[in-house]
Amino acid sequence: MSTIAYRLETSPATKAERDRRAVRVWLYAVALVLFALVLVGGATRLTESGLSITEWKPIHGVIPPLSAAEWQEEFDLYKRIPQYEQMNRGMDLGGFKTIYWWEWSHRLLARGVGFVFALPLAFFWLTGRLELFLKPRLVGLLCLGGLQGAVGWWMVASGLSERTEVSQYRLATHLTIACIIYAATLWVARGLKPRADFAAAPRNAQRLAVAIVVLALLQIYLGGLVAGLRAGLIYNTWPLMDGALVPSGLFSMEPLWRNVFENVLTVQFVHRCGAYLLLAATLVHAGLLWRAAPATRHARGAVILCLIVIAQAAIGITTLLMVVPLDLALMHQAGGLIVLAATVIHARSLAGSYPAPRGQVVGVAV
Structure with missing residues (x-):
């Protein structure tokens, strides 16, 4: 009786899986830098630093002032704008440097994200490490x-x-686009997780999970409006607002649509309602998944997501009651990004990973 031996050969799938892992790690690193960028942007807004640099110098602006004369030149440019005249008149050079460094750091991080994304993208592309379906997704993120x-x-x-x-x-638009890039980066990265690690959930659960992602992004947009109007500095009570669950004066502006964007009372009220809606959606989603398939990975993920949203709501309420101190405000913004990341990772997990790379480890008779 003859003996047949088998030798394992490395198929194209082995290299493709390694490449996917490298791309996934890179995208998670990009998401981490984006997290830092949005957080520094929040600090820039909260410290009223965003207008300290009055010119857009995409290349030369990387280098901060290096001499007393250059610092004075930047300060003189700042003195020409209404913010200095109406809010910071009398500020000394030391105070200007404080707000300048916040904005400079924000812009430097923004440039850094570009390099952290573009250079590895070129490397992966030119060395043939990107699968065809990934290329338009990554180019879209770059654009x-x-x-x-x-x-x-x-x-x-x-x-x-x-x-x-x-x-x-414009502030809310800028913040929301940043969060869309952050969410899309996490979505692609999560989809590159090995297929054997998770299977797709029922379509209804997937749709609700995606709807929760959209609600999280909408809540971030509403938070941008609150920040832009400084609406968190008033009506600092909860659960009542101006002494009522539904305060009067919500639609006092004409035309009515302006209230949602310009009426401070309405903007904060809508942001509160957005939080309630997001929390309710995650509770319903967790309950449905747990009832359909208790103690499964998807059900546990839905419960964890719900707990994260509850924690974020608690931070938001505390921030409001404390009249938006810098540390709590930044914690609330970081919490919003964590909630968004959790919704994206959960929704992508329910959808399953991208199709496995072609090829596999095969046995060859020798």
């Missing part, structure tokens, strides 16, 4: 990043001539 840079300057420009702060419309 969104370029658009975001332009939107950032569009936002800053709104506060340089007539206003003492940037437009809340």
Whole structure:
């Protein structure tokens, strides 16, 4: 009786799986830098630093002032805008440097994200490590990043001539695009997880999970409006607002649509309602998944997501009651990003991973 031996050969799938792992790690690193960027952007807004640099210098702006004369030149440019005249008149050079470094750090991180994304993308592309379906997704993310840079300057420009702060419309748009890039990066990265690690959930559960992602992004947009109008500095009670569950004066502006974007009372009220809706959606989602398949990975993920949203709501309420101190406000913003990441990772897990790379480890008779 003859003996048959088998030798394992490395198939194309082995290399593809390694490449996927490398791309996944890179995208998670990009998401981490984006997290830091949005957080520093929040600090820049909270410290009223966003208008301290009054010119857009994509290349030369990497280098901060290096001499007393250069610092004075930047300070003189700042003195020309309404924010200095109406809010910071009398500020000394030391105070200007404080707000300048916040904005410079924010812009430096934004440039850094571009390099952290573009250079590895070129490397993976030119060395053949990207599968065909990934290329349009990654190019789309790169284009969104370029658009975001332009939107950032569009936002800053709104506060340089007539206003003492940037437009809340533009601030919320800038924040939301950043979060869309962050969410899309996590979505692609999570989809590259090995297929054997998780299977798809029922379609209804997937749809509700995606709806929760959309609600999280909408809540971040509403939070941008609150920040732009400084709406968190008033009506600092909960659960009542201005002495009522539904305060009067919600639609006192004409036309009515302006109230959702410009009426401070309405903007904060809508943001509160958005939080309640997001929490209710995660509770329903967790309950349905647990009832359909208790103690499964998907059900546990839904419960964890719900707990994260509850924690974020608690931070938001505390921030409001404490009249938006810097540390709590930044914690609330970080919590919003964590909630968004949790919704994206959970929804992507329910959808299953991308199809496995072609090829596999095979046995060959020798």
